[in-house]
Amino acid sequence: MLDPRILESRRDEIVASCKSRRVDVDVDAAIAAHQRVTEIQTELNGLNQRRNEHQAGGKRKLDPAEREAHVAEGRQLKEEVAELEKRLAAERAALQPLMLAIPNFLHPDSPQGGEADFNELRRVGEPRKFDFQPLDHMALSGKLDLFDFEAGAKVSGQKWYFLKNEAVLLELALQRMAIDFVMEAGFAPFTTPDVARKEIVDGLAFSPRGSESQIYSIEGTDLDLIGTAEITLGGINADTLLDEADLPLRMSGVSHCFRTEAGSAGRESKGLYRVHQFTKVEMFAITRPEDSAAMHDEIVAVEERILQALEIPYRVIDIAAGDLGAPAYRKFDIEGWMPMRGDGGDYGELTSASNCTDYQARRLKTRFRRADVKKNEFVHTLNGTAIAVPRTIVAILENHQRSDGSVAIPAALQSYLGLERIGPR
RNA sequence: GGAGAGGUGGCCGAGCGGUUGAAGGCAGCGGUCUUGAAAACCGCCAGGGGUGCAAGCCCCUCGAGGGUUCGAAUCCCUCCCUCUCCGCCA
Structure with a gap:
């Protein structure tokens, strides 16, 4: 607000x-x-x-x-x-x-336009040239038996899924690796509740009401399933007056994320790319107003280090005004190369980092006290994805597949996974 | 799920219906002392809002919402939340 x-x-x-x-x-x-x-x-x-x-x-x-x-x-x-x-x-x-x-102010450098009108800031890594016909992650799962959407649909519905076999290990390994990276960058790790009071959800400016709501509500309670750990981590300091000396606050949260994906039927809906539930490691930061832009870059840098370690080619984009959520002043997405996306491969969103300035803080009532000024101020809040597990699995499988149907595991991930490859079977 | 206790300033914690926006402590800030620091001592210090160039003046706030009263942090009702014990349970 x-x-x-x-x-x-x-x-x-x-x-x-x-x-x-x-x-x-x-x-x-x-x-x-x-x-x-x-x-x-x-x-x-x-x-x-x-x-x-x-x-x-x-x-x-x-x-x-x-x-x-x-x-x-x-x-x-x-x-x-x-x-x-x-x-x-x-x-x-x-x-x-x-x-x-009324949404947040807009960063002067944010491009005008909609989803397609982002500014590409940089590209890192070369999309791989395959000397065989690569498979998409669903076809790879068909060979390697890594996830089961039929069972997910039967038990829970469309876009719910079971991970199986090495995909389970992959989920755990990616989380563990991401935690090491965020801790290295000073983000204290938390696991968080997967539900939050509506009051908190509202405070972070996620609207749980309305037909286009992305949020599941739990009937008979005032709780919602969280769409991201940003909600729970942000809630920690709701209604709080912080000391300037405590800032910046760097936190990271491991949580499940639940999204109704209302209105997105048929949209990029293949396999694991868009699902109702996923595991994510999220960074969340609270800063003084003058520090938020630098923190935004810091968060993106952590995201890039993780993708580099996973050897996924990517590009960093500055999201256009029309594609920003209400609380975001500026948003950088990182899109990873997905060889089977679109026609002949394309970049797809893997992480997203937003500077929400004081927009969330005002509703959450998260303020801070400067050492030498009597007037208290609202903090700035920022969030960014360290790992969104399913989409990262898509990128790893598709980028690192081999002609025999097996998948090579990037060196940095091997010790976490305990495997150098998955398959062939 | 059953029983009980409690929600007061950044934190902890007092508070006979009017003199309490609130004792005391901690933290913080300023000072004395010290070669420096610590300790000790002295002083200041709630948040939000309205108005004003400013100094200031004014209003609101003791979990939330009602009620009683000329007057409520203090009495009554409803709700929310937290904690403790018992039960159940990974």
């Missing part, structure tokens, strides 16, 4: 951001609503002041007639206050949905 007080002074910028993001919000209505809220607030403050003065006068000894008059006046004031409070609550309620609909 933005600070409603800056709406007016940065109005044009916000309107432009909404347009770039293809978000339809009435910024002027929000400005007007906020004005009404402050007007009533001011009026209420004055009335409360009168009431307080009146009450102070009631402490004296009063004769019965005076007391009676005093009491009557007190009742009158009380009613007026109640009336104003009611109006204030109503105006606040009107402002709230408008504020929630």
